[in-house]
Amino acid sequence: MPAILALAIDAQTVAAALFYLFAGIAGASALGVVLSRNIVRTAVCLLFTLVGVAGLYFLLEAEFLAAVQLVIYVGGTLILIIFGVMLTSKSPFSHFEPKAGEVVVAIAACAVLFSAMIMAIRSADFRPQSLDTTQKYPVVALGQALLGDYLVPFELASVVLLVVMIGAAYLAKGRKRDDKRAVARGAATLSQKARQWS
């Protein structure tokens, strides 16, 4: 059956091309996150990394995970980070340079770590299994696993999310009244000092 063989080779080539496309997007913009000095550009690079990783999840036949990545990471976490950028920088172009010595040490340490990981990956034998492409709707199995074997972690995650939401709201807003009181106290001491000096 040469026709089917050719089709299979084509599918493999397409999968390889798609992998290199998404891996290129993710890797290049991950590098951009490191190299960019502007925090807004860093956020945009992170956006492209997350989208590239979502594409890789599609290639790994984890469609639900890819959708979750796009909805929660790109639509939620990244928007949160961008709000943080907007709330914490007076001008969006404020940047802080690291010291040259720190850069050298960090790059050396990361180069050693990366080469060690590459060597470990190349020398390890992970015993890959034959692939199953007949499973039609893995999302069904995913839902059954989440509400079956993983029910307790699933419920715990919802409790964690609730606690985090309350805690974040408290942390971000709770200090305002104290601040006003502190400012009022500071102004009172300043005016006292001014009276003493005059």
Place this chain on the structure above:
Amino acid sequence: MELILPIATNPIIGLNHYLVLAAFIFVCGLLSMMLKRNAIGILMGVELILNAANINLVAFNRFAHAYSPDQRPMLDGQIFAIFVIVLAAAEAAVALAIFLNYYNNFNTIDVERAQTLKG
């Protein structure tokens, strides 16, 4: 380069390709954690590292642990990845709340300026 090339020239995409990519993204995240002085840049480095770990989890699930010993399909790696995404969202929310507090107290987001406890 010599170490990576044999993987790059192999036409069939396997587990090692994903592992190398995840290692690269992990190192990028570690570098930006070490080099950024903007607290939100450090948070972005953490997100990169979590994504690298997620790629590893899903790739191992797909290529090396797709079946349990009794030949049932397993999705453990994907479920771990979902929990990682959920907890990353929670972590980002708390971290940003802390950074907003820090910004209110110090009027900057530069982590080098947080030295009130420095002896």
